[in-house]
Amino acid sequence: MIPLVDLQAQYKAIQPELDQALLEVVRSGQYILGKQLALLECELAFFAGCSYAVGVASGTDALFLSLVALGIGKGDKVVTTPFTFIATAEVIVRCGATPVFVDVDSNGNIDLNMVEHKMPCKAVIPVHLYGNPVNMTELMKMSSMRNFLVVEDACQALGATWDGKKIGSFGHTGCFSFFPSKNLGATGDAGMVVTNDEQVASLIKKLRNHGASTHYMYDSHGLNSRLDEIQAAILRVKLKHLDEWVKSRRELAYLYDSYLSGIVTLPPDIEGHAQNYYTIQVHDRDELRQYLAENEISTAIYYPLPLHLQKVYSYLGYKKGAFPMAESLSEKVLSLPMYPELPEEGIIVICDKIKEFYQR
Numbered sequence: 001m002i003p004l005v006d007l008q009a010q011y012k013a014i015q016p017e018l019d020q021a022l023l024e025v026v027r028s029g030q031y032i033l034g035k036q037l038a039l040l041e042c043e044l045a046f047f048a049g050c051s052y053a054v055g056v057a058s059g060t061d062a063l064f065l066s067l068v069a070l071g072i073g074k075g076d077k078v079v080t081t082p083f084t085f086i087a088t089a090e091v092i093v094r095c096g097a098t099p100v101f102v103d104v105d106s107n108g109n110i111d112l113n114m115v116e117h118k119m120p121c122k123a124v125i126p127v128h129l130y131g132n133p134v135n136m137t138e139l140m141k142m143s144s145m146r147n148f149l150v151v152e153d154a155c156q157a158l159g160a161t162w163d164g165k166k167i168g169s170f171g172h173t174g175c176f177s178f179f180p181s182k183n184l185g186a187t188g189d190a191g192m193v194v195t196n197d198e199q200v201a202s203l204i205k206k207l208r209n210h211g212a213s214t215h216y217m218y219d220s221h222g223l224n225s226r227l228d229e230i231q232a233a234i235l236r237v238k239l240k241h242l243d244e245w246v247k248s249r250r251e252l253a254y255l256y257d258s259y260l261s262g263i264v265t266l267p268p269d270i271e272g273h274a275q276n277y278y279t280i281q282v283h284d285r286d287e288l289r290q291y292l293a294e295n296e297i298s299t300a301i302y303y304p305l306p307l308h309l310q311k312v313y314s315y316l317g318y319k320k321g322a323f324p325m326a327e328s329l330s331e332k333v334l335s336l337p338m339y340p341e342l343p344e345e346g347i348i349v350i351c352d353k354i355k356e357f358y359q360r
């Protein structure tokens with residue numbers, strides 16, 4: 001069986017370091033808002049090229065608390081794409097604002113030409129889908145001209161770059177998820193906000209801890225959204241390997257590209273792509289997926305139904321046909337196994353089976 005992601009292989013590769021880090025936290029007796037988190041925040045801010053990083057309980061909370069800290073709420077319009085994980089739009093609704101969807105380009109990232117048609121708006125959430133960076137130079141230019149805030153959904157894109165600069169560091173905030181299958185995965189849920197705005201960082205620090213300014217003193221309501229010490233210690237160990245892992249992902253993507261060129265539509269060959277998911281576009285997607293499953297190869301569909309057609313957003317009034325590219329991609333995308341420890345022989349087996357399917 002070739003899995004989509006092999007977290008046990010990753011654990012085995014760095015087991016002594018992880019076991020040691022875990023044990024140290026358990027023995028320390030300090031489990032919440034301690035030394036490990038403070039160190040992780042410094043290290044991640046440095047990695048992302050930002051002045052501040054604030055650890056929270058998930059990528060979803062990183063997005064939600066960013067919106068709240070930036071003052072987005074009732075009556076505000078927030079533009080994003082319907083071809084993303086639900087969390088991107090869910091947080092807009094949760095803070096009282098309205099999601100305004102725009103279509104994506106042929107790679108699944110927000111179509112910046114379409115954003116222009118939705119002005120004015122309070123904020124835009126670009127999603128760096130599959131680890132593929134959005135053109136942030138262009139978006140930030142629009143943001144200053146049109147006066148909107150930018151919250152980067154970089155949940156799939158830690159380690160990605162645009163124009164040599166880390167994704168997450170362009171927007172007013174950048175949001176990362178450490179869900180286990182991400183490029184940097186915890187052993188549970190965790191997330192992080194990065195920003196260069198000191199006030200936003202300190203507000204999110206309060207909000208993640210029930211709004212407390214100091215011990216048991218509250219200026220506002222917040223959440224219980226803390227990144228715990230065990231997760232922080234594990235993430236610190238893994239962060240040291242992240243550059244090398246992203247490099248391996250890129251090399252594996254090139255291997256896939258070389259075997260699948262001319263057979264399927266390949267993911268974009270963009271410098272700075274972090275390759276969280278290696279996603280091809282094919283016709284007969286469901287049949288191919290079934291064929292690969294019969295041959296013990298796991299795949300995934302991110303995402304099978306765009307958000308504007310989901311029942312939960314029916315109140316927004318979008319109809320089928322509103323976003324043709326997102327709708328077409330949802331029928332064609334297929335993510336293949338991708339993890340740094342995936343051996344070349346595995347890729348050859350997968351690609352041979354894909355070729356076999358199209359030759360039948």
Ligand SMILES: Cc1ncc(COP(=O)(O)O)c(C=O)c1O
Nearest residue numbers: 058059060085087155177178179
């Ligand atoms: C694009 C995107 N946004 C947001 C999230 C939410 O992150 P989390 O699962 O850590 O809450 C994810 C995670 O799957 C994601 O892929």
